[in-house]
Amino acid sequence: MPNIEKPKPYHHGDLRATLLTVAEAMLERVGAEALSLREITREIGVSNNAPRRHFPSKQSLLDALALQGFVRLGAALDQAAACDQPDFLQRLLAIARANISFARQHRALFRLMFATKQRTDISPELQQASYNALLAGPRTIIYGQGIGAVVPGDPIQLALTVFAAVEGLMSLSVDGKLGGVPIEDVAEQIIGNIMQGLAPR
Known part of the structure; x- marks a missing residue:
């Protein structure tokens, strides 16, 4: 009978954190x-x-990654939003660039995050985290409204107008460029x- 070596017990730190780190690397390699x-x-x-007490299922692991x-x-x-730049x-643009940079560095994770966000059965914790993650946009719109650079209105909806365009650009780009132009430069033109249109008349 062949001698099958059993996995060694895990004794090296936080198993949950290690599972998430390895899972994210695998996610980027092979997809969800x-x-x-x-x-x-x-x-x-x-x-x-071993992972079951942390992640009873693959879906629970994916939700934790998201x-x-x-x-x-x-x-x-x-x-990015905390910069001292007075120009609205x-x-x-600093926030848009940070968003683009994160999405480019973590392509599969970014797709997973926003696919998860659309599910109707996500946990309140995950729903709140997805909402909190994007608050820099509305806060910056409020700053713009305060200095008279943006029309009055719901800052969440106005921020959504801007960042929907950024998300659209990213979905059109497979190599970080559009027509040979870096997506950051295209985003600057589009947001401008x-x-x-959102400037007070």
Whole structure:
């Protein structure tokens, strides 16, 4: 009978954090559909049952990745929004660039996050995290309204107008460029055009 080596017990730190780190790397390699808990445990070197108390199912692992992604995205956008630049358009562009940068660095995670956001059965925690992650946009619109650079109106809807265009540009780009032009430059042109329409008359 062949000698089958059993996975060694996991003794190296936080298993949950390690599972998420390895899962995210695998997500970027193979996508959400092909991501496998069994392969993740094999890569870490733990038994197939070891992750169950943290993630009872593959979906719970994917939801945890999405939640973590929204927290990180929110931190990146908040940092961009915290700049001291008094010019409203430059503040808005800083957030757009941070959004584009995150999406380009974490393509599969970004897709998973926003696919998860559309589900009707997501947890309140995940729903709140997805909402909080994007608050830098409305806050910046409110700043623009305060200095007279943006028309009055619901800042969430006005921010959505801008960032829907950015999301659309990213969905059209497969290599970070559109017609050979870096997507950041195209976004600057598009946002500039949109803000002309949102400027007070």
